[in-house]
Amino acid sequence: MVLVAVATLVALAAAVVCGLVVGPTSIGTARIIGDVFSYVGLGHGTLTSTQSSIIWQIRAPRMVLGLLAGAMLAVAGGTYQGVFRNPLADPYLLGVAAGAGLGATIAIVDVGSGLTTPSWTPLLAFGGAIIAVIVTWAIGGRGLRSNTSTLILAGVAVAALFTSTQTFLQQQASTNSITRVYIWLLGSLASASWSSVTLVLPYVIACIVVCVAAGRALDVMSVGEDESRSLGLPVRRVRFIVIAASSLGTAAIVSAVGLIGFVGIIVPHIVRLLVGTSYRRILPISVVFGAAFLVFADTIARTVMAPSELPLGVVTAIVGAPVFVLILSLRRQMVT
């Protein structure tokens, strides 16, 4: 466990360096470090103003947003898998993706709403995601005998409704709008800025803290709802709190970066293979691993085909799937 924690922290540090150093414009690591020290009064920075802008106004906010997105999606996925006791659960299970997709489409496609400007996209995506989860909860999460299965089914129904509405709007749109919707749906950190970072930061930090703190409760929940209640767990309250935190954090991230798939489902599984099944270990390690993973994936996305970018969701799947298979086969070998 300690080894894995150290290794993930090293990976995180490497991801931060990668996020700042790697890019089409070559700027040496030493000069970037020198620039960092110059801010605290130690020596003089040697970066030109253009280089400084590239590092601190383009790469740094993008890297920080990548860290936040990776951490949030991974911890939300792990939390969902725990609360639903379902290995296929991901942060989009209760309709966040479908709701955000519809919201973003309304903002991107001119549907006569008067909201077709880029600044409305994150706001409507966030609103759509939150509305979708609230509708899902209202249908499947209330009532004395409600259980996780009814909640999942409600999520499927709400996602189908929102997605079909979004598809309908897309069908009515111009080719240009369809392309923009499509790019949004695949997720990207390209539009990251310090303002988008500060906008999502409070939500993401608060939601990550709640999710990680719920680790012990999720371990108790692994024995099923009735038994965990008999062990003293207020199951419905815990379920509500962790679903609310995971969904809110995910909605905030999705509104800023679009739909980045695979991180939320695969990172917690990779971590589970490395540290065992306790959510007290899975969730904090997922935060760090998810953050590092997404920044690495984004570094690949923005450099492999520079100056154009690969969709981030595509890279996370292309990188994540082999990593997962590798760890799975290594673990099988260790067991046998």
Place this chain on the structure above:
Amino acid sequence: MIELHELSVRAGSTALISDVTLNVEAGTWCTIVGPNGAGKTTLVETIAGLRRPSHGSVSIGGEKVSSMRERERALRVALVTQHPIVPSGMSVRDYVALGRTAYHGLLRAPSVGDRQAVTDVLARLSLDEYANRDVVTLSGGERQRMVLARALAQATMVMVLDEPITGLDLRHQITMLELLQKEVHECGLTVIATLHDLTLAGQFADRLVLLDHGRLVLDGPSGEVVRSQALADCYGMNLRVIDVDGADVVIPVRH
């Protein structure tokens, strides 16, 4: 003392338990018997606070179970379900330690006292050699003993068990029930259990309660209930009771 007062439980329009009044003395063992569908599981789930009465009440030590918070309830009554979920990847020690959740809460780590309580109960049930094993590697008998250990780690005055010996071979059935009996005699635990095996029910319980169609049919000392005509009527069987070295053995007789 556990008191069930005019207890009724419904699921929609269906009555599962109707007007059951019953008092169980502290430090005694009461077993609920009755045919399938009699309402035994519903009754124990209601005593454990998992179901809310539609009428009447269940009280433990004078406090109503339905008005307790989960944590308060977990400090008073422990539950062993018929088919406990055993989460793969968890060690036996961690599983048993779940029984201490109500003591340390959800945000704090178990105290030294909690860890000692787990170690003690593992030793008491001869599970210490399995403490670090994955729960799914245990046999059925060991697994059931581990579930009992988790319930004992709760250190409650009352334990409710729903068919705790289902799927166990004869030796493990007896071992499990003897462990439980020891807790009743030595620690003053109050046990309410459901059992299908009438012979074992009669031999281990101080008292039997016969349920049928959600109603209490008979309540009395084990020897009397196993010999009653009401018991045979409820099962629709001819039952013969034979005394073997002072122990009642209930045998169904085919026509």
